Amino acid sequence: MVAIKRQSPVQFKVSPRNTEVRDNWTVALEYDEEGRGPWLADLAHKTRWDLQDSKVGEQRPCDLAVPATPGSCTFANDTLVNRMNRTQTSVYHLGAAAPALPDFAGYTDVTESTVFLALFGPKAFHIAEKLSALDFLDPAKQAPFLYQGPFCHVPCQIVTLEKAADGSGGFLLTCSRGYGDSMIHAILEAGSSLGLRPAGENRFSAWIRGLQE
Amino acid sequence: MFWKSKPLWGSKTRLKSNYDAVIIGGGLHGLATAYYLAKEHGITDVAIIEKRFIGFGGAGRNTAIVRANQRTQYNVPLYKEALDLWPVLTKELDYNLMFNNCGNLNLMHSEAAMKSARMTIATAQFHGVESHLIDAKQAKELVPALNISEDITFPIHGAMFHPPGGIVRHDAVVWGLAKGAAKHGVHIHQHTEATAIHTEGGKITGVTTSRGRIHTPRVLISAGGYSAGLIYQMLGIKLPIAVLTIQAMVTQPLKPLLDHVVSSGAYHCYANQTLKGEIATGAHMDQWPNYTTQNTAHYIKHQAEALSDWLPCLRGVKFMRIWGGLADMTPDMAPIMDGNDHIEGFYMDCGWGYFGFKSCSAVGKYMAQFMASGNCPDMLKPFNLRRYENHQLMGETAELVSYTPNN
Amino acid sequence: MALILTCPVCGKRNGYEFRYGGEDKGPRPAEAGLTPAAWCDYVHMNKCTAGVLKEWWFHRDGCGSWFTTWRDTTKNLEVAQPEASK
């Protein structure tokens, strides 16, 4: 009998110490020797929505405001709302569970469409600058903010949640699901000399909890 | 010494107010056309108007690769004739064009590419041009530096091997043709800019240049990448052309490593070794119109990445110099040679993209015939401008060209 | 040569994030009575201006907008702020 389980687009070479099954996903909670950062966490199981409408600014996903200008984000209640362009917004649910897709035609569940990663901790942006020419540490930008642009040659949505001039902080990255293997390989290679290690959901949750306090 | 130096292409002459023919552009096509007009058709009263110096444009910035393994039956005979002309011209011009017919390998990276290579090879063979399909192992025997393993972006499945192709010293062709044209009486006016073309009643009457006005019944624009812009600006004729910058580079000189020209469509890359020992390599174009001949950081990196895949030993070699030139691309990757159509006495020879060098000798010959007689030679007829509105694209490329979303 | 374009949504970005979409030739002509020459003029023909040109670009690696901008083809530099397509 085939087990009904879901597969992430991303596989780390090390196995997690603790896992939890949630909605048929096997969620890694913690890895052995996660180190002192930077960390890379697989968030494939976190629900993402695409919301498009000619009046997208008037929508209130999860009762949150859609930011007025593209590139801006609303971050509260473990939910991130990212304004992409005139008519489009992405919604990331970063908590343990996500609400059902609202009954409005503009929503599409795109959880399955993308790789979803968090890269955070010390030197997170020193890894990023080896893979992308986007200016994550632009002093004119306040976290959180959204970039839509290439990361390791692949078009991505990248939300910077925290940043400091020394390159520490962290960001979320989504790209087409098919690039999972290539993207993980590239990020881990770029991060190897800076101590990048896989991390479980616990560490990610602690990080974003801290950001929302 | 046993020869005395004298100016190769004649002493500087004054610009006359009348010429039988004016050619705008002192590149390979203009020089070759002038040479043949003077030598074969007795039209020696010809002025070449060149804004900079001869060979400034594509003539001095090309791949130097020559071959006759194009895709369609319209192109193959033209390029075959061009290929056959190199030894002839070397003799006629008494100038060593340094034709190295080392043969070309065009790498194929998929089953689909092998299939389209077969069609191209059959077309060559049908027209008496030597060309063969070889597998990856045979390709490696010819070019031992090739990486035929599977773990590269585009693994090599085989190659189209075209022994009669090779490399010609491009500067020598410029200087040799200039020498030959000047010998037959052609005036080469360098540092002279054509600013206007005059017509009366649908006929060409003259050209204004930065050094004065010329009366003439015939004008050819063969200004390489600058042609399309000039034709629109001076005559209001729009062309299906996009002018892109194409780049090339050389490595530091090495002892013999590559005995053939090798190219790869999938990698947008060719490599050959010059007589001086440098590995000359290039091919990429930024996909937007651009009259700068500047190079880009993006491309030199891309080229290194590509060569790291398929000629990995070159990772231990250094790039020494990169430069750019213009490529006037048409939607079907075939040139436009036309004349006496929209305006009597007006001829154009453009849209060569990156094929202008390898074709120049034969095109000069036929364009001269066209201009001397006023009638388009059969060889050039398929290259008329009207094919685009007649929905008769030439099919020189099988793939959709993607420089605009029109395709 | 390094092209930087100003996307109306994302701001200044590396030119390689974009795809060129041709010289601006205005809206699609109506089908009725379109001659082959007029059709060809719209579809294939270009002015090939050596100078400033209004042209279409698509932010392929970014927000996915089509927009027009003015660019000097002799310098490969943007010359004014673009306008977003509606």
Next chain:
Amino acid sequence: MNRLNQLPTLRITPSEKLSLNYRGKTVQGVAGDTVATALYANGVRVFARSLKYHRPRGLYSLDGECSNTCMDVNGVPNVRTENTLLKDGMVVKEQNVKGSADRDWLAFIDKLDWMMPAGFYYKTMHKPAAVWPVAMKQIRKAAGIGVISADYQMRGQYDEMFVKAEVTVIGGGAAGMSAALAAAESGQRVVLLESRPHLGGCFDYRVSTTAEGTPLYQRARELAKQVEQTGNIRTFKHTSMVGAYNNNLITAFQVGGATDAFTERYIEIRSDSVVVATGCIERPLIFDHNERPGVMQVGCAHRMARTYGLLPGSEAVFSVGHDLGLEAAVDLFDLGLKINCVADIREDGQNPELMLALAERKIPVLKGWVAAKAHGGKKVEKVTLSTVEGTVNRQFPCDLLVASAGLTPVTGPFILAQAKMGYDSLTGYFLPTTVPEKMFPAGRLTGVNDPAAIEASGRLAGLKAATAAGADMGNLVAAAEKAAASLPGPQRGCKLVTAPVKGRKSFICFDEDTTIKNIKQAIEMGFDVPELIKRFTSAGTGPGQGGIPGHNLPLFVAKYTASINTPVPTTVRPPLVPTFLATYAGYNHHMFKHTPLHDSQIKDGGIFRNIGVWQRARYFSDDFDCKEEILNVRNNVGILDGSTLGKFRIHGPDALKALQRVYVSDMSKLKPGRIKYSAMCNDDGCVIDDGVVVKLRENDYYLTTSSARAGQTVEWIRYHTRFDGWDFSLVNLTDAMGVINISGPNSGKVLAKVIDIDLSSEAFPFSGYQEFTLKDAIFVRAMRLGFVGELSYELHVPASYTQAVWDMLKEAGAEFGIRNFGVEAQNVLRMEKCHVILGSESEQRTNLLDLGLGFLWDRKKADAKTVGAVALRQAEKDVGRLKLVGIRMEDDNRPARDGALIVDNKVRGYVATMRKSFSTGQAVGMALVESQLADTGTRLEIFEDECNGVRLYARVVAMPFYDPKGERMKS
């Protein structure tokens, strides 16, 4: 050689010994040495032989402007040993020699130079024609410098980095450091690049003092310390700037140090403004045998002693044109060098303090004198000095001739950034006359030489750069301007190009062995602009590029042609420093997409191909005819991973209008629960995509595209509606769903075991569409399609569940013998059904009608302005177009190969795809032929590659070849 081990200026660690292997012998150097300085310490004077004449070449500049010290290091050719740091265990060999650099059998060629004037090759060896191929072979062997083996594997780790800053400063000398410090006061991000392994520039090795009495080397170290303590300055040492592009993109590469994880690193820096503080190199002095080993530039001789602790000779003559030469003479004398004479090209204008110091040391100084000839063989033994006019000569013995005509600014960054360059008659430099936007010159390259002025110009440029990048620097700029103005400005430079010699052995370009005489010959032949002379004589095209001839060539040409115009410089091209391909390539990540079934396809024995952005299983056995895979689909059931298919949702009030614009069919006629196959054309009417469209609900559609087009679909639809202002939304779901295709007469039975919906043809007919939820968890879109011509279902499954569903189907199908099939088997199966694959049965110019797909086109929707409709209408009646036809070989055992031509006396078409069909036993395929040959029954003559004139024959037959009524796929 004994080192001067106690100097405070040293950049070596004398106690840390390193060894290298040179010509089979182990010799010692010390940490901080370059390969060349280590060899020099071991007595090596001849490092290489020149390209053409095999002349001995020695250490000349230490900064790599020429190939004199290029050697083979660890199998890597053309390594500039003079600025390559020594690493323990390096294996170093000479290049381009027969024998050794010291004793080269080919040295006799030097005597044959009279046979080889400029342009020699163009005029010879082509008569008779048979000579050329033989001569060419010899030329190839003689040309080139280094050797790389065809199987060479470059070792090391190559990194890359894309840095963003507000201000970039190129050059870590006193001016650059001052600029960086000043710019950093704004709080902006500043990047500082220095090509040497340490900051300091021209201060680093000098003991002369600032006005305050601080030795310059000490001042440099103070500045370096400040730079390192400033948090917002990011310093990259041992980093050569190689490219400058408009919009202030700078590229550079860094050489990794002992503790770095990389061997070399490619760096791109994007900044708002740039300070160029690259300083000066020396302008070579041209005289007879001006490149003989033992002839050395001022900075080279000085730094050999001060930086590396190596006194470069024992007995020296100086022939210089600027004060740095006098300063070096004084300092080197104090370090123990005997100096027989200092010849200064300048009649006057010397720094009086330096003249006094020379006098105090009793060093004879000849003003208005210059070296005319360096005598000796492999080493300089004697020098003839002459007055600048050539009227009087004197000879002096020496083993070191320090020669330098003057300085020349390192303006490469400006030239690369498209600055206009002009000749400055005060300094004699080529300087930017219009500086590119937000680019600022600083330091010695502006002509200043006074230490305080160098720092002040750096500070000013740094403040200006910060301001240009958006900082408000208040009054600081004005104050810095005032400060700089109060200090000595640019100094008059020496402009002499050559000593008064004929120039037969006076080299203007070392790398290409180009002499002054060659340049004269070229000019006489009509090559009268430096750019053409460069091409004709090769001067400046060698490994050092314009480093040696760059300044002298235009000066000489202007003079020799008696030009009334000011000299015009030749172009400098990137990379400013030759750079390894390995370095440029960096990580060279290969980014490919994998389907959700990737790993299981590998496990099942899939042989993969890279197809577009995807890696896909093309075969499932080594039999590339795929016989078993094909027959199993025809007779039983096969399963295929079709996940690469493009999938989209389009919704919103104007979604239908958008579909009507891009699809040739009338999409207003879609029926619920049915799929519509259709095509998209380009404006030429040529087919660019095909796929199916499903109407999910009002204003909400689901569509598929070919794998290759998925990446461009949104762009395409938006492009063709960009003027319309329509309100519709597109969602790319390509990766969101895996696609499982299960095909074959038993496919329904397998599927029925897994899902509990009614699969009967009534409930789920051909062209039907269904949605259902599997195991209460997995939402599936199912279509009944017929691409392979059998009963066939296509399941679109959420990507994370695709493997689970695949496994269920494999498990359920085990009893039937279900097996995977790959893309090639699918290719043959669909070919038997004459279903086209775009790009395989079509080319760029193939339109919808040519493919026989005209039935998809709805002509009645002119208002939609459907893309391609105009061209289709105009071309509809044209004859001679290539049409797609089915063909069958007269000999069923001899299928023509794909790509074979259809000919008579001309080419009339070609075979697109042909196979010996296992299903029908016939050799059948599809071909594109001219319309006149497209009628059924027409006999076609086929010309295959390598056919040796033997033609094959086929006939046009009806399509499709297999199950023409479609009973199998529709039943």
